[in-house]
Amino acid sequence: MISQLTPAAGKLLISEPFMNDPNFKRAVVLLADHGEEGTLGFVLNQPSLMILEDLIHDVGGPEFPVYYGGPVATDTLHFIHRCPDLIPGGGLIAKDIYWGGNFESLKALIGQGSVTEAEVKLFVGYSGWGAEQLAGEMKSNTWIVSDQYDSDMIFSADEEKLWRDVIIHLGPKYAHISNFPQNPNLN
Numbered sequence: 001m002i003s004q005l006t007p008a009a010g011k012l013l014i015s016e017p018f019m020n021d022p023n024f025k026r027a028v029v030l031l032a033d034h035g036e037e038g039t040l041g042f043v044l045n046q047p048s049l050m051i052l053e054d055l056i057h058d059v060g061g062p063e064f065p066v067y068y069g070g071p072v073a074t075d076t077l078h079f080i081h082r083c084p085d086l087i088p089g090g091g092l093i094a095k096d097i098y099w100g101g102n103f104e105s106l107k108a109l110i111g112q113g114s115v116t117e118a119e120v121k122l123f124v125g126y127s128g129w130g131a132e133q134l135a136g137e138m139k140s141n142t143w144i145v146s147d148q149y150d151s152d153m154i155f156s157a158d159e160e161k162l163w164r165d166v167i168i169h170l171g172p173k174y175a176h177i178s179n180f181p182q183n184p185n186l187n
Contacts, residue, residue: 007134007145008034010094013041014144014166017180023071026163029127030080030154032099039129042069042078045159048124052110055124060111064120065157070127079106081120082151096151118155146170 007013013029024043031041044067052064055077069078081087082096086109090101109115129137137143148169156162167178 007031007039007138007143010097010147012146012149012166013134014146014163014170016142016144017177019142023068023127026160028163028166029070030093030097032080032093032126036131038131039134041127042080042121042123043067043127044121044154044156045162047159050124052122056107059107061113062110062116064110064122065117066122066124069123069125072126072128074125076125078123078126079103079120080123080154081106081115082155083109083115083119086115087120094147094151094154097154117157118152121155144170144174 009031011031013027013031015024015027015029017026019025019027027046028044029041030044031039033040046068048066048068050066052059052066055066066077068074079100080093081090081098081101084090084092084098084101087098087101087105090098093099106115106120110120134143138145146166146169148171149166153162153165153169156165164178168175
């Protein structure tokens with residue numbers, strides 16, 4: 001179900017296609033927390049130029065990409081996952097999607113090659129909005145809120161396809177947006 005006015009943990013924010021803010025250009029943001037004091041989420045489709053080994057040198061295992069979660073606290077590392085049996089302590093934010101948990105367990109699993117990018121997504125920083133900030137942005141039609149997705153979409157490594165897939169899942173009213181060029185001036 002699509003809602004223009006009710007963001008909540010576990011829902012997605014999808015930026016309008018021509019947003020000028022480079023932090024959120026064609027962004028799909030998974031909301032991890034929403035309450036009276038504000039909203040916190042992670043941009044799912046903006047890879048950084050880093051891998052986990054760039055940030056934490058003793059992990060080992062396969063190269064793990066790190067995504068740009070948003071412009072707030074870019075000196076922090078966060079993760080979402082869908083393996084609560086392996087990573088204790090995470091909080092459920094949507095069906096089959098957990099936020100955080102025991103980071104030492106995650107490091108060990110990555111080092112052993114026991115988890116993949118299809119199960120864990122890492123972020124530097126996060127996206128945050130003050131108590132009324134997101135409501136104001138939604139009133140100006142900057143964001144679409146949706147719960148029309150599955151966990152496979154969230155853990156996709158194809159960033160551009162993720163934005164398109166989420167737009168298409170919004171239904172016929174929005175599907176045409178998925179074909180808009182990134183820069184309409186080049187059309």
